Amino acid sequence: MTLMTMVLKMAEGLEKTCAIFFLTLLFSIPLGMIVALLRGSRFKPISWLAKVYISVLRGTPLMLQLIAVTYGPYYLFGISVSRNKLIPVVIAFAINYAAYFAEIYRSGIESMPVGQYEAAQVLGYSGPQTFMKIILPQVIRRILPSMTNEIVTLVKDTSMAFTVSYQEMFTIGKQIANSQTSFIPFIVAGVFYYVFNVIVGFVMGRVEKAMSYYQM
Amino acid sequence: MKKVLALVLALLMAALMFGLTGCGSKTSTDVTTAAPDAPTEAAKTTFTMGIDPEYPPFSYLGDDGEYTGFDVEVCKAVCEKLGWEFKVFGVNWDEKLVQLDAGECDCVWSGMTILDSMKEAGYVISAPYFDNEQVLLVKDDSPYQSSKDLAGKEVAVQLGTSGESLLNEDLKDLADTFGNVVTCDSFLKCFTELAGNAVDAVFVDKPVAADYVAKNEGYRIIDEDLGAEQYGIAFRSADADLCAQVEAAVAALVADGTYAKIAEKYPDIVANLLYLK
Incomplete structure (x- = not known):
């Protein structure tokens, strides 16, 4: 097998890796916000539930969650395992990353000085208005570096989908490495992940710049 | 509140340290008492078999939490015969030969199909023992x-x-x-x-x-x-002698009936065991 065939074959899997990546972001970013807001709720049972959610999802390995989401329904209730593995994989990734994002959002929200809320109140802003128009834009700006960190980790974590036999790029790399007794697929995989993350870093850098309108 | 927390933490750590040192001293006394009684123990060679731990009926985790299976039992009997200390190492199947080369195990013996590529790469492969x-x-x-x-x-x-x-x-x-x-x-x-x-x-x-x-x-x-295809045992390229020793021991087990006795426990595979044909 030539290097070119290897790269092309793995690039096919890259499509599935990207599917996990983008769908996970699509669902976990809003879900994380919901969890963060629930955690900040003044109604104790709700805030407590959100805390338990974060604690469990952060406190157990993603690999375990992947297996639980994919095979759990079959073992517990006899429900068929999904043929389209992307569904359980994205569910597992999204609920896991939402827990991390929720904590990042909280750190951003809690870092806002109380004075801003007071000033907004004096100016006649309602609670939701204060949050959407004054607090949230600043929070987003502040948490971007931590978000980049988490998103970069997500790129690398996609390789874990192998545990539930989802044929993403790294799985295909392992198959080639195995049939060709070659180490090259691992190097190719490393390059793929690195380039992916350089792009993520670049895009996030651009976003940070675009959002820096509060800077003097 | 803070003081209570600190106290709890301190207690926890103390308990942990005590537990660790407790274990440590226990094993060390074990070693010292065992050594004079059995001086030959130290000279005993350890033989580590590399298995796929999820490959029943050849190698798997038994109901008692110990590795078992046909290959594991035969290897255990071989070690007993040769006076070796028997150990099991679960390999990552798609990296088994790399792990063998790295010395993590002394052989790969786990319903392993003999491939020409293994022989070409220089591994010493035992005579086939199973028709698959x-x-x-x-x-x-x-x-x-x-x-x-x-x-x-x-x-x-x-x-x-x-x-x-x-x-x-x-x-x-x-x-x-x-x-x-x-x-x-x-x-x-x-x-x-x-x-x-x-x-x-x-x-x-x-x-x-x-x-x-x-x-x-x-x-x-x-x-x-x-x-x-056929199953065999893989050894490192330098271990031809080791392979010969194991093969001789297996032959002895076949001769004294131990091999057949082990095979009886695995009725699904008996018909294809080459040594029993």
Whole structure:
């Protein structure tokens, strides 16, 4: 097998890796916000539930969650395992990353000085208005570096989908490495992940710049 | 509040340290008392067998939490015969030969198919001890009667097994008729995929399939031999002597009937054991 065939074959899997990546972001970013807001709720049972959610999802390995989401329904209730593995994989990734994002959002929200809320109140802003128009834009700006960190980790974590036999790029790399007794697929995989993350870093850098309108 | 927390933490750490040192001193006394009683113990060689821990009936985690299976029991008997200390090491099947070279184990002995590529790479391979076939395992109530019926269907196989290489090489034409070949990191996962209807068939070594059919209801093997091959034991290229020693010990076990006795416990594989033919 030539290097070119290897790269092309793995690039096919890259499509599935990207599917996990983008769908996970699509669902976990809003879900994380919901969890963060629930955690900040003044109604104790709700805030407590959100805390338990974060604690469990952060406190157990993603690999375990992947297996639980994919095979759990079959073992517990006899429900068929999904043929389209992307569904359980994205569910597992999204609920896991939402827990991390929720904590990042909280750190951003809690870092806002109380004075801003007071000033907004004096100016006649309602609670939701204060949050959407004054607090949230600043929070987003502040948490971007931590978000980049988490998103970069997500790129690398996609390789874990192998545990539930989802044929993403790294799985295909392992198959080639195995049939060709070659180490090259691992190097190719490393390059793929690195380039992916350089792009993520670049895009996030651009976003940070675009959002820096509060800077003097 | 803070003080209470600090106290709890301190207590916890103290308990931990005590536990650790407790264990430590216990083992050290064990060693010192054991040494003078059995001076030969130190000279005893350790023999570490590399297995796929999820490969019943050849090697798997038994009900008592210890590794067992036909290969494991034979190896244990070999070690007893030669006076070696027996150890088991679970390898990552698709990296087994790298792990063998790295010295993590002294042999790979776990229903391993002898491949020409292994001999070409210089590994010392024992004489074959088992005739294997590759078969398709399907659900009992499924309509599939031959490999042709699986055209367009999903078939699972374990990564790094001879079945996987067969589908990539000699059986490429057949594999191309399948809708999709799903690679899992263990056969048990392949079987879970089948049980949960995520795939339609599993391409697997016959004894493993037979063992699964015997232990689980609702499955059958498609009666079609898709690839004949043989199992052997792999050693590092420098370990030809070790291989000869193990082979001699196995021959002795065959002669004194121990081998047959072990095989009796695994009725599904007896017919294909070359030493008993």
